[in-house]
Amino acid sequence: MLNRNERFLKKAIKTLPKLQKNALIELSKELLYEKHSLLNIIELSPTAVCLYIDKKNIYSNHLFNELTKEFSDFTLLLEKTGVQCVQDFYKKDRVFNILKKEIDQSTIIYITELTTYFTDDITTKTKDSLFALENLAAGISHEIKNPLSAIDFHTQLLTYKINNKKLKVPLEITTYLDIVKQESDRLLKVLDNFLNITRRSQPILEFTEVSHVIDTITNLLAPELSLCNILLFFQIDTIPKIFTSPHILQQIILDLIRNSIESLENVPYKQIEISIKESNTKTHIIISIDDSGIGLSSELKYKIFDPYFTTKKNGTGLGLTLVKKMLEELGGEIYIGNSVLGGVKFDLYLPISKEQQKLLS
Numbered sequence: 001m002l003n004r005n006e007r008f009l010k011k012a013i014k015t016l017p018k019l020q021k022n023a024l025i026e027l028s029k030e031l032l033y034e035k036h037s038l039l040n041i042i043e044l045s046p047t048a049v050c051l052y053i054d055k056k057n058i059y060s061n062h063l064f065n066e067l068t069k070e071f072s073d074f075t076l077l078l079e080k081t082g083v084q085c086v087q088d089f090y091k092k093d094r095v096f097n098i099l100k101k102e103i104d105q106s107t108i109i110y111i112t113e114l115t116t117y118f119t120d121d122i123t124t125k126t127k128d129s130l131f132a133l134e135n136l137a138a139g140i141s142h143e144i145k146n147p148l149s150a151i152d153f154h155t156q157l158l159t160y161k162i163n164n165k166k167l168k169v170p171l172e173i174t175t176y177l178d179i180v181k182q183e184s185d186r187l188l189k190v191l192d193n194f195l196n197i198t199r200r201s202q203p204i205l206e207f208t209e210v211s212h213v214i215d216t217i218t219n220l221l222a223p224e225l226s227l228c229n230i231l232l233f234f235q236i237d238t239i240p241k242i243f244t245s246p247h248i249l250q251q252i253i254l255d256l257i258r259n260s261i262e263s264l265e266n267v268p269y270k271q272i273e274i275s276i277k278e279s280n281t282k283t284h285i286i287i288s289i290d291d292s293g294i295g296l297s298s299e300l301k302y303k304i305f306d307p308y309f310t311t312k313k314n315g316t317g318l319g320l321t322l323v324k325k326m327l328e329e330l331g332g333e334i335y336i337g338n339s340v341l342g343g344v345k346f347d348l349y350l351p352i353s354k355e356q357q358k359l360l361s
Contacts, residue, residue: 048111152184203245235275263293293343
């Protein structure tokens with residue numbers, strides 16, 4: 001049975017022979033004009049559009065065709081609907097909203113990219129959280145740190161007297177003192193991280209050889225990596241010096257590598273890879289840290305930099321927030337994704353100064 005549109009079209013076709021030549025020409029012109037206008041609108045749309053009839057691609061706009069080039073297996077993306085987080089050809093996370101409309105044997109697919117919305121939303125939330133933390137820190141930092149420091153000092157004093165036999169106490173008491181000392185140290189570390197996050201600073205910048213920073217970090221971590229049976233590999237291209245703070249950059253990379261070391265604790269094959277290269281646009285250098293750990297789900301990737309969010313049993317949830325803050329103070333950005341090694345990949349983008357770009361061009 002014919003539907004309403006088919007009946008109308010069949011009726012319209014029957015009337016064509018009755019039209020005069022000039023009327024037919026005018027009708028054809030109007031149809032072509034409307035088709036051209038419609039296609040222009042679809043081509044300029046911020047939404048990727050594709051029409052399938054009997055599972056064959058009949059039409060797709062420019063944006064849709066561009067997306068097919070950016071994903072190695074685009075057909076897998078088309079099988080899904082709703083908000084989806086996927087990785088493109090360059091292993092970068094992208095967020096899309098996919099809608100499908102089926103009419104008879106035809107399927108229209110609409111794909112709208114939400115990546116910028118999600119990243120902007122995360123950045124805004126992080127800044128709001130940090131602003132709230134800054135106000136909170138101003139009121140409570142000394143109230144917490146002073147008694148903690150006193151506890152730490154007197155614990156050390158008691159331990160010293162016991163070790164030098166100036167006090168005789170049961171062995172059980174020394175065990176308790178060790179626990180108190182460990183916990184007070186941990187609380188002091190949490191407070192220091194908290195203050196570092198909320199404290200606004202102006203880093204001292206200088207022209208820095210990034211490979212020298214990596215060498216320093218490698219020497220610092222060599223014993224720990226060897227003890228944990230972790231293999232460390234490098235892939236370092238020739239890159240220009242950058243205008244940055246070597247001390248802050250060292251702290252950032254050190255924290256991320258230690259994060260990777262912790263993620264490798266319960267995996268059989270332990271590997272970390274550090275790569276450094278210049279971006280295709282020649283505006284940034286990219287420092288990548290990959291590990292063969294357990295990885296992160298797409299959902300966790302968008303929470304990992306939130307203050308106090310952690311997946312670790314004894315984590316404070318401030319480490320990666322502090323890393324992100326320090327990197328932004330250097331004018332850089334950090335991205336997290338899946339590593340080809342099976343775990344997590346951190347990409348650090350650090351700018352090459354415009355004056356330096358002129359010298360290098």
